[in-house]
Amino acid sequence: MKGIYFQMEERNKLLNILNKEKNRGRAQGIAIGIAVTIAILISVLIWAGIGMGIFRYFTTGAFFRKSSVIGTREEDKLAVLNDVIETYYLDEYDENELKESMYKGYVDGLNDPYSQYYTKKEFTELMEDNNGTFEGIGVYLSVDQETQTLEVIRPIEGSPAEKAGMREGDLIVEVDGEDVIGQDSDIVISKMRGEKGTKVSVGVMREGEEDIIRFDIVRDVVESVTVTSEMLTDDIGYLSLSEFASVSYDQFRLQLNELKKQGMKALVFDLRSNTGGDFDIAVKIADKFCPEGLVVYIEDKDGNREEYNSDADMLGIPLVVLVNGYSASSSEIVTGAVKDHGTGTIMGTTTYGKGVVQRVLPLGDGSGIKVTIAKYYTPDGYNIHGVGIEPDVTVEWDYEKYRDEGTDNQLEAAREYLEKELEKGI
Template identity: 40%
Template sequence: MGERNWRKIWQHVAIVLVIVLALMSAAVGGAVALNVDHLGRLAQVLELIHSQYLEKVSGDQLVDGAIKGMVDSLGDPYSTYMDASDNRQLMDLIYGQFGGVGIVLSLKDPNKLIVLQTIKNTPAAKAGILPGDVIVKIDNVDTSSISQDKAVALMRGDPGTKVTLEVYRESEKKTLTMTMTRENISVPTVEGEPLPGQPDIAYIDISQFSTDTGTELAQVLKSMDIQKYKGVILDLRYNHGGELNAAVKVASYFVTPGPVVYIVDKDGHVTTKNAENTYINKPLVVLVNEETASAAEIVSGAIRDRKTGTLVGVKTFGKGIVQTIFQLDSGTSVKLTTAKYLTPDKISINKKGIEPDVQVKLPKGENATVLPLDTNFDPQLATALRTLQAKINR
């Protein structure tokens, strides 16, 4: 590695040391001297790599590794350093479009890549990948040794490129290998239609919260002419969350003006996110399950606390903390947990979840009928319909 490159690294290190010392001085005053050894250790390791390490190492690799290690040391699974590729993919997800195969992964088991669903008309759906399939290899990379975020990054890529997935299908006790060509995946986050067999009941499914979800919902409600329906079933099952402000906009259609969520930062400062004046004022039932998380729990919690609807299903995931993405140089970013949220009744649901008003479990092995095509509803949806009809007939 050239001396010019190493001078650049040492400039980065010097800046880091100055920042760390300034932060330590502000936090602990005279105790700074007790921690100087840690900073000296960092400089010592860099010097050892420079003078002793066999292979060539780029400056960017070392700086990225140092930052990643610092964030990982927080022990927070939701705080992470993202290189330029990871950051670009996250932004694509937030804005609802990316190059990939159209697979949504389950949160249920963090140690396995379990397919939750495939997006309609995408390469994964066309290839025959099914909910419950376990992805064991991505282009010969063993998925048991990588994070879910890394797996998602490997499956995504430029449209027109190929990716090979090896999946294990428990129902058939066999492993399948499928090669797919990536496409531009545009994810519609809101779909609405009359419930099959119930033309006076509006069924609305929200799969995630991207920046456009509030606008999508407004368009769906308008195209359905929502006021002609007697009641609404809102399906938030398997919704892993997303953008906070989108959740507030969505909640505004299902609660009256007033608090949707309270955001509490590290200093205890509270920001209140209020509903807009767009309440549709219809009898409402909300479907939730163990994978209803984050922004979807904000909407569910607001509806429960403001008493504008009934929750049916099982206890939600329990992610009541907020992450902020800070853009850095060279297209990189760091995502940090910066606040917690409380429901309108000032309840923290982090690691607790939200208990539904009506508990209904799916039988083992039975899939939820999200966006049903006929009247063969799963037990949760069937209970939601009966609950809504009882509300309408009061």
């Protein structure tokens, strides 16, 4: 079962440590900035006497080929930048990396955290992830909003990360000895990815530990098992879904059928820390919990509406859906459908609040783009973006109980709730 949150006191200690690391970097940056400023002032004084000569050099150099129209067209500006870098940049550089950074920056200019450009390598990895297998260390991650640092939601069962000892809640602060605090999450992830058999060192900060814990991990092929299940009692089944990948529906259906064979009369469906995934898979899974009718609809920027509906074939037993602040996107599509149709009880804490839909498009050279195309709405017409879905029954996570006793209090509350429902004969 899942341990999800840090105890607040322990978390604050960890944040203080991370802030010290950041402040150390800022202090060094300030010192360097002062030195550079002094150097610039000295340079100005030295060169002031020969300003006309240096002016002639810069304005007659080869890179000012169209001085009368410089900056008026994008291609001219790019040509100038290329010539400046080629002529004056001190160190070696990779021209392809410059171009890829330009493409990334162009999409970043949307100021949309969900729209993104992918290099050829990144796009291949994205497609592998969605297909359920990839080469890497095998962890589910989210971005800690306070530190902009990757946090381990959980290691994948049997993965190199799990075998090495990584845990839920670990904050990734180093990769191969490099400080990655605050770096773009996709860059950090790409550093941990790699071919089977290669090694990577990952450093984490962990609650209760003041020093960085480092793991030397050998990458491997990781198969993403997105669904796990068990019988909690003779009558109550438990099914956990970690993400909405292309393989998830088949895994979900097989596990659900297995629980039915074992006599399941009520179900706990655990979507805690499930940050989303494939929209269509979410609709197919929600279909199992909804009567015939609307599951979700989307609207694009022109107001065009597209509806997604369920058929009459539904599970039809008492249901609790467990959620928390990391339950997002596709998880909220399922949660919203269950809540609006009244076919189950939502339990836990308020969900993340991602109410927009992205489309992934391949580009001609093997790269790709993910772009936000629409808002989605629950059957009753609610867009939960930035708000989330409040549970019907609020149950805060008791970290101390989990740490000291290994007891998942939210899951226990769900089990007790369903036992009472079954006693009523519902």
